Amino acid sequence: MIATGIILQDGWLYFLGFILFLLVLGVFAILYDQFIKPYLRIKSAEIEPPPEEGEVFEFVIGETTRNASFAIGRSTGNLTTKCKSIAENHLLFQFKRGRDGEEYDIVVKKGGPTLAKPPRMAVYSRLDEPLKLESHEVIGKTADFRISDSIIKDRMTSYIEIQFVADFIVTSNGSEKMRFKFTISKIHPGMLFNDKRGILYSLGKSQTNTNETEEETTQEEELFS
DSSP states (O other), X not given: OHHHHHHHHHHHHHHHHHHHHHHHHHHHHHHIIIIIHHHHHHHHHHHSOOOOTTOEEEEEOOTTOSEEEEEEESSSSSEEOOBTTSOTTSEEEEEEEOSSSSOEEEEEEESSXXXXXXXXXXXXXXXXXXXXXXXXXXXXXXXXXXXXXXXXXXXXXXXXXXXXXXXXXXXXXXXXXXXXXXXXXXXXXXXXEEEEETTXXXXXXXXXXXXXXXXXXXXXXXXXX
């Protein structure tokens, strides 16, 4: 009987030790998920270079998702520019799926100075009110946006230009889905990497493309006049 009691007592001690181990493991898992993992994600984002001209960001909305958004910002969002001239949530694309099929109503909101050229428009204009688009409008045709920290006489001297377009893809399960693509079409006149402050960079004029910049400015002035 005594031996049996000792065995049972040892069993309970082992069991309680196992429970304690699980509790400690759970606490560490919570700490990692809530604090360590976000910190590592931020540090990883800090060392990533800014996007380059021609870089494409794809966005596919889940099968069961009715509402989704895509944010373009300075150091946060789906597309981070790493540029100090760009505000956080500088451009926010909000998608609402229609009742039937792959059709979306799209609303584009600005959080900083923005010029927009919707499909079939010839010139850029100020984006003062939310821009409403339908997904079929950007299939094979682009909506273009220029973002920066200021607009002077309805144009920008330095900016990041983004093209927004849509097409269709076939998923692994055989269903057809709409794919939205955001392309960094131009960084004008360029990114000054030698002006790094923390993890942010500046837009500026390089000496090698001064003539090109002046020529483009003249062309834009003729378009707006």
